[in-house]
Amino acid sequence: MLFLVISNPRADRPSDMAAARQSFWPWMAGYQASGICQHIYPRVGRGVVAVFKVESNDVLHRILNEWADIIPAQFEVYPLVDLDATTALLASQVAASK
Numbered sequence: 001m002l003f004l005v006i007s008n009p010r011a012d013r014p015s016d017m018a019a020a021r022q023s024f025w026p027w028m029a030g031y032q033a034s035g036i037c038q039h040i041y042p043r044v045g046r047g048v049v050a051v052f053k054v055e056s057n058d059v060l061h062r063i064l065n066e067w068a069d070i071i072p073a074q075f076e077v078y079p080l081v082d083l084d085a086t087t088a089l090l091a092s093q094v095a096a097s098k
Helices: 014-035 057-070 083-096
Strands: 004-008 037-040 048-053 071-079
Touching: 004 057, 004 083, 014 037, 057 071
Parallel strands: none
Antiparallel strands: 004 048, 004 071, 037 048
16 A cells, blocks of 8 residues: 655754654654665755555554654644555456457
8 A cells, every 4th residue: 555645744843853753764764775665865945755555544543653752743644545556457458448
């Protein structure tokens, strides 16, 4: 299961959150190394955009709770479809319409 996650951190002073923000990246590196975090980019200003590949909603839920413990935030979560699956679906739709 693929998910796009956009974090919207609480509006604290950036200098007050500097230590927490520094601890975020080593924590996230573990998910990157395991392949769960496929991509991650800091947003201009505040927040992060990440793509996660997880086995279940429960796994994503756990990750987001851990994340919010490090940097309190609200999350926008969008389910994504794998490109190969989309290509196969479109091919089957075209084949069915012939």
